[in-house]
Amino acid sequence: MADGPTWKEYPMAATISEPGSATGQNTGDWRSERPVRNPEKCDKCGICWIYCPDAALFMDEEGFYEVDLYHCKGCGICARECGKDAIEMIEEGE
Amino acid sequence: MAEKTQSAEFIPRLLPPWELLAEGHRGCQGCGEALALRQILKAAGPDTIVCSATGCMEIITSPYPETAWRIPWIHVAFENAAAVASGVEAGIKILQKHGRYREGKVNIIAIGGDGGTADIGLQALSGALERRHDFTYVCTDNEAYMNTGIQRSSATPFGASTTPSPAGKESIGQRTEKKDLPMIVAAHNLPYLATACPSYPLDLMNKTRRALSTEGPTYLHVLSPCPTGWRHPIDMAVEMGRLAVESGVFPLYEIIDGKLRLNVEMNKRRPVAEYLKPQGRFRHLGPEQIEEIQRFVNEYYDRLIYRSQCDAEAPPTPHEE
Numbered sequence: 001m002a003d004g005p006t007w008k009e010y011p012m013a014a015t016i017s018e019p020g021s022a023t024g025q026n027t028g029d030w031r032s033e034r035p036v037r038n039p040e041k042c043d044k045c046g047i048c049w050i051y052c053p054d055a056a057l058f059m060d061e062e063g064f065y066e067v068d069l070y071h072c073k074g075c076g077i078c079a080r081e082c083g084k085d086a087i088e089m090i091e092e093g094e
Numbered sequence: 095m096a097e098k099t100q101s102a103e104f105i106p107r108l109l110p111p112w113e114l115l116a117e118g119h120r121g122c123q124g125c126g127e128a129l130a131l132r133q134i135l136k137a138a139g140p141d142t143i144v145c146s147a148t149g150c151m152e153i154i155t156s157p158y159p160e161t162a163w164r165i166p167w168i169h170v171a172f173e174n175a176a177a178v179a180s181g182v183e184a185g186i187k188i189l190q191k192h193g194r195y196r197e198g199k200v201n202i203i204a205i206g207g208d209g210g211t212a213d214i215g216l217q218a219l220s221g222a223l224e225r226r227h228d229f230t231y232v233c234t235d236n237e238a239y240m241n242t243g244i245q246r247s248s249a250t251p252f253g254a255s256t257t258p259s260p261a262g263k264e265s266i267g268q269r270t271e272k273k274d275l276p277m278i279v280a281a282h283n284l285p286y287l288a289t290a291c292p293s294y295p296l297d298l299m300n301k302t303r304r305a306l307s308t309e310g311p312t313y314l315h316v317l318s319p320c321p322t323g324w325r326h327p328i329d330m331a332v333e334m335g336r337l338a339v340e341s342g343v344f345p346l347y348e349i350i351d352g353k354l355r356l357n358v359e360m361n362k363r364r365p366v367a368e369y370l371k372p373q374g375r376f377r378h379l380g381p382e383q384i385e386e387i388q389r390f391v392n393e394y395y396d397r398l399i400y401r402s403q404c405d406a407e408a409p410p411t412p413h414e415e
Contacts, residue, residue, distance in 0.1 A: 025160065052129075
């Protein structure tokens with residue numbers, strides 16, 4: 001900590017001026033299983049997207065929901081809630 | 095069931111695209127509370143100021159010097175989220191009056207967990223409701239103090255094993271029943287109060303919108319399944335919320351101008367055992383205790399049905415269309 005900034009360099013009252021700066025955090029390395037989508041079964045309903053606690057899904061140009069593996073913590077809610085069983089959890093490293 | 099109507103109407107492209115709770119927050123895997131917050135902020139939109147009591151949602155979103163919030167946010171002590179929200183509301187009002195703040199409505203949301211609302215922040219909440227500030231209080235109820243290590247709160251249900259009320263030879267875990275917080279809040283005669291659950295996202299977002307657009311103090315009680323504290327599998331947060339609603343443990347209702355309306359009146363409900371079984375905190379319960387919980391739930395649910403029927407027959411309130 002000695003090399004880091006001291007209290008004098010931090011803004012007053014510990015304000016954080018950059019909104020959403022936690023985005024830089026790689027929470028994806030918590031993951032032990034990763035979701036893999038089967039594009040043939042997926043009907044783009046978006047249930048996985050609305051149920052993701054980490055907002056780790058985004059829509060690609062074709063309207064499919066892709067997983068942002070930098071932030072996905074691998075909880076598996078998307079795989080469980082998918083009505084079409086289009087998402088499968090695969091162990092990391094396979 | 096509500097689920098069916100939901101999938102019929104669910105069109106993701108029509109939902110707000112913004113993510114005001116940034117990805118990269120440090121919530122546990124499969125956190126139901128972060129999910130609830132994400133959906134609430136989707137409905138609230140960028141013109142929102144959030145005052146947050148200490149709790150999981152404060153811990154996971156703001157490890158200094160980073161923040162997961164993309165809207166103005168202030169963290170205050172455990173007990174005074176509602177008091178600070180009243181101050182923000184009064185401050186904006188007076189600045190607008192002097193022309194030093196842009197015109198238009200600003201949504202003010204105070205967020206507290208069940209500990210910050212039912213135990214520690216109850217007096218501040220009561221005061222703010224009584225002063226009739228125009229804000230929305232959101233209680234994200236995960237039924238214990240989860241961020242400090244699963245300590246019981248007054249919102250912990252009967253029979254749950256927590257660290258200060260562990261299950262063992264002499265104890266069945268939490269001995270008292272869950273405090274009926276929404277009804278305590280409803281006694282302040284609010285224009286709008288609702289219970290919701292992130293397992294029903296459209297319902298939660300609609301209730302959020304209605305609460306924010308209603309003039310005066312409004313309250314949302316959101317059940318937030320917690321895989322860490324409830325000790326259920328990490329992929330089951332949404333499923334647990336659904337089971338809680340379908341078994342009648344957590345009925346979804348709204349109280350508008352003093353009139354209670356059940357969103358789904360279920361005459362046939364799932365057995366409570368289905369809700370209790372996946373949760374490690376209820377693992378020690380025997381059949382007699384489960385039966386006792388079932389009886390509590392039935393009585394509570396019947397009381398709600400009775401009240402909703404009485405309220406439906408009552409003369410219309412002045413605000414009712």
